[in-house]
Amino acid sequence: xxxxxxxxxxxxxxxxxxxxxxxxxxxxxxxxxxxxxxxxxxxxxxxxxxxxxxxxxxxxxxxxxxxxxxxxxxxxxxxxxxxxxxxxxxxxxxxxxxxxxxxxxxxxxxxxxxxxxxxxxxxxxxxxxxxxxxxxxxxxxxxxxxxxxxxxxxxxxxxxxxxxxxxxxxxxxxxxxxxxxxxxxxxxxxxxxxxxxxxxxxxxxxxxxxxxxxxxxxxxxxxxxxxxxxxxxxxxxxxxxxxxxxxxxxxxxxxxxxxxxxxxxxxxxxxxxxxxxxxxxxxxxx
Amino acid sequence: xxxxxxxxxxxxxxxxxxxxxxxxxxxxxxxxxxxxxxxxxxxxxxxxxxxxxxxxxxxxxxxxxxxxxxxxxxxxxxxxxxxxxxxxxxxxxxxxxxxxxxxxxxxxxxxxxxxxxxxxxxxxxxxxxxxxxxxxxxxxxxxxxxxxxxxxxxxxxxxxxxxxxxxxxxxxxxxxxxxxxxxxxxxxxxxxxxxxxxxxxxxxxxxxxxxxxxxxxxxxxxxxxxxxxxxxxxxxxxxxxxxxxxxxxxxxxxxxxxxxxxxxxxxxxxxxxxxxxxxxxxxxxxxxxxxxxxxxxxx
Numbered sequence: 284x285x286x287x288x289x290x291x292x293x294x295x296x297x298x299x300x301x302x303x304x305x306x307x308x309x310x311x312x313x314x315x316x317x318x319x320x321x322x323x324x325x326x327x328x329x330x331x332x333x334x335x336x337x338x339x340x341x342x343x344x345x346x347x348x349x350x351x352x353x354x355x356x357x358x359x360x361x362x363x364x365x366x367x368x369x370x371x372x373x374x375x376x377x378x379x380x381x382x383x384x385x386x387x388x389x390x391x392x393x394x395x396x397x398x399x400x401x402x403x404x405x406x407x408x409x410x411x412x413x414x415x416x417x418x419x420x421x422x423x424x425x426x427x428x429x430x431x432x433x434x435x436x437x438x439x440x441x442x443x444x445x446x447x448x449x450x451x452x453x454x455x456x457x458x459x460x461x462x463x464x465x466x467x468x469x470x471x472x473x474x475x476x477x478x479x480x481x482x483x484x485x486x487x488x489x490x491x492x493x494x495x496x497x498x499x500x501x502x503x504x505x506x507x508x509x510x511x512x513x514x515x516x517x518x519x520x521x522x523x524x525x526x527x528x529x530x531x532x533x534x535x536x537x538x539x540x541x542x543x544x545x546x547x548x549x550x551x552x553x554x555x556x557x558x559x560x561x562x563x564x565x566x567x568x569x
Numbered sequence: 570x571x572x573x574x575x576x577x578x579x580x581x582x583x584x585x586x587x588x589x590x591x592x593x594x595x596x597x598x599x600x601x602x603x604x605x606x607x608x609x610x611x612x613x614x615x616x617x618x619x620x621x622x623x624x625x626x627x628x629x630x631x632x633x634x635x636x637x638x639x640x641x642x643x644x645x646x647x648x649x650x651x652x653x654x655x656x657x658x659x660x661x662x663x664x665x666x667x668x669x670x671x672x673x674x675x676x677x678x679x680x681x682x683x684x685x686x687x688x689x690x691x692x693x694x695x696x697x698x699x700x701x702x703x704x705x706x707x708x709x710x711x712x713x714x715x716x717x718x719x720x721x722x723x724x725x726x727x728x729x730x731x732x733x734x735x736x737x738x739x740x741x742x743x744x745x746x747x748x749x750x751x752x753x754x755x756x757x758x759x760x761x762x763x764x765x766x767x768x769x770x771x772x773x774x775x776x777x778x779x780x781x782x783x784x785x786x787x788x789x790x791x792x793x794x795x796x797x798x799x800x801x802x803x804x805x806x807x808x809x810x811x812x813x814x815x816x817x818x819x820x821x822x823x824x825x826x827x828x829x830x831x832x833x834x835x836x837x838x839x840x841x842x843x844x845x846x847x848x849x850x851x852x853x854x855x856x857x858x859x860x861x862x863x864x865x866x867x868x
Contacts, residue, residue: 308839316845383813547838557837559802560813564841567815 293331293338295324302343303327311360311516312523312547326362333358360516368408370415370453371460373512373544375562377419380508383560384539385423388507391537398430403506403533404437406514410448410479410489411457413437416510417483418469436503438492448489451479494518494526503533513543520551527552531568540566580723587765590615591661595766598654605650609641612657621660622653628857630850631656651703658767659711663858666718680718683800684711685851685858690844691796697840698830702789709774709793712767716758716775724750739812743779755779782824791828794821803844 295303303323304315315323327342334355336342346352346359371377392398400420404413413435420435421428439445455475458466470477494500494514509530515523530540531554540555541563542548548555548566555566587595594611597603612619619641626644627637631652638644645653663681688710695706702709720728727750735745743753758775770786774793777784784790798819801811816822816837826832 314839314842316842317849318845379813545842547836547842549836549838556815557817558813558815559799559841561801561811562803564838565813 292328295320295327295339299339299343300324303339303346306343306346307359307363308547310356311363312549312551313363313516313543314545314547315363316545323363327359330355330359330362364513364516368411369457369460370411372411372415373563374460375560376512376541376544376565377415379560379563379565380416380539380541381419381423384508384565385420388537389423399432400434401506401535402433402435403503403509403511404435405492405494405509405511405530407437407439407448407489408441408444410437410444410451410487411453412510412512413448413487413489414451414479414483416508417486418465420486421469421483422465433486435487436506437487437489439489440491440493442491445489445491451484453477453479497525497529500526500529501532506534507538509534509538509540511540511542513546515542515546515551523551528554531555534568536568538568540568542566584719584723584761584764585665587661587665588615588618590618591657592766594654594657595768598768603650605642605645608650608654609645612641618657618661618664621664622656625656625660625857626653628853630854630857649703651705654768655704655708658708658771660858662712662715662765666715666722677718677721680714680721681855682851684714685854686800686803686844686847687711687713687793687796689796689847689850689854690799690840691792693843693847694792694796694835694840697835698792698825698832700788700792700830702792705768705770705789706792706796709771709789710796712758712762712771713774713778713793713797714754714758715761716754716756719757719761720746720750720754741779781821787824788828788830791821791824795819795825799841799844802841803848 297320300320300323307323308314324339327339331339331342334342334345336345345355349355388400392400402413402416402420404416407413416435420433424431437448439448453470453476455477458470458477461470466472466477469480469483471480492499511530515526518526527540527548531552534540539558544563548557552566554568556569558565558567586592590611594608597607597611612622622641623638623644625631626648631648632638633647638647641653688707691702691706691710694700695702700706717728720731728746731742731745731749734740734749735742738745743755746753755776755778759772762772762775770789773784773786774790777790778794778797781787781791781794795816798814798816798821802814817832822832
């Protein structure tokens with residue numbers, strides 16, 4: 284134990300950081316900005332220990348040339364994935380959803396007379412994301428919300444996460460990005476716990492779904508917006524291409540897909556139009 | 570011509586002028602057969618300018634090797650004539666217009682943030698596309714919006730009105746400018762770059778960066794136009810409305826496709842993520858450039 288703790292954590296040089304950053308991007312589509320170097324250093328430091336390697340250069344060679352590289356790649360992805368989730372996560376994306384995407388879709392629906400909204404939080408984890416979506420929809424539609432048929436489908440592969448999502452109880456920390464007036468409006472506080480109000484909970488339909496279950500995923504039709512953030516890293520390139528093509532089919536024309544704020548679909552799909560919002564990217568089906 | 574436009578141009582006659590040596594460098598730079606020696610000797614005739622150029626050339630932003638560049642001659646040999654002329658141009662203009670106005674200080678800071686970011690993004694894309702613009706990408710990005718500084722400095726209230734109008738109506742800033750001021754930052758920039766004898770590509774970029782297909786230097790102008798949009802998308806905007814956009818549907822993109830650049834291979838997502846990194850470079854550049862330009866506005 285003492286030996287393990289005494290294991291020296293080597294420094295990652297800028298050059299090695301760039302090599303590893305490019306490698307991770309090429310294989311996962313996730314980009315580590317320069318200011319995320321300490322994060323990558325930390326996470327990969329654990330992989331260094333696990334492989335008993337003296338420095339990050341050796342680790343890079345292992346990834347690049349070792350016959351065991353594929354297995355290590357899996358472990359690497361697990362270590363760089365943040366399992367953490369919170370309300371209003373990646374604010375510029377939520378802002379794009381609130382200020383640009385929803386108003387555009389609502390306007391179109393009003394014009395063609397069908398007042399329905401179908402949203403999907405694909406990989407919803409403990410529910411922070413679908414409830415955030417619900418709050419945003421409620422904020423955008425305001426009193427007009429009563430005239431609308433709104434369903435937010437929220438799916439995950441973890442029963443444990445779904446159970447937690449159903450309880451709809453959250454800590455102060457998970458709500459750290461939530462503006463105070465939103466907290467007051469949509470949560471009931473009891474001690475240090477916050478519970479999402481029924482008005483929002485009733486919009487969200489939580490269900491178990493395995494993305495590998497192609498037949499069931501195909502049945503998910505007619506969505507206006509899909510949030511599928513930080514999920515694609517779990518697929519290899521071929522599976523990713525198939526799944527993203529499926530998500531495209533799951534969307535209505537004019538619908539949007541949001542993936543993680545530093546995830547990329549370059550080389551994965553050319554079907555979508557890449558839309559630049561202030562501080563965020565979205566993928567539009569035309 | 571519109572009475573308001575005439576008014577604008579008349580009022581612009583008392584604009585600051587570039588120091589004579591800087592003007593001379595600009596003229597020399599236009600000659601096809603100019604020598605390293607001619608350019609460096611000319612810059613040396615304005616010792617403060619020469620010092621500033623060397624300081625910027627040695628900043629982390631430009632420096633390549635570990636050895637300090639001590640003479641302009643060496644700077645040109647190591648960096649190329651284009652880069653050094655580019656630095657001279659940007660240092661001269663920044664000295665003149667950098668932090669002149671304390672009234673609009675915050676606007677001025679976000680203005681230069683946007684311009685430096687545009688220059689840096691242009692430079693990255695230039696490398697990715699193998700355009701070899703030799704520093705003109707950065708300088709073009711840095712100075713493309715220079716007309717805004719003049720509008721803000723000389724017609725402050727009306728320029729602010731135009732910015733508000735653009736945000737309220739969600740229309741491009743230059744349309745709002747046209748309505749409120751009777752002219753646009755492109756026209757003013759065009760007037761200014763000609764008056765200052767700046768290189769033709771800069772004259773072109775200031776006038777056409779919203780319609781690069783009309784430019785004479787189409788590739789450079791389209792490059793800057795694209796970088797301008799991307800800088801705005803990453804919230805490195807200075808004023809007016811920033812609507813969502815599809816980069817591939819923009820005139821800048823289409824122009825570069827027409828000119829045969831390998832746009833299909835360009836990883837737009839990655840470039841967008843890299844702007845995160847550029848934000849830090851922007852800080853560094855602005856610090857160096859303002860250190861290098863302590864005595865402003867003597868025109």
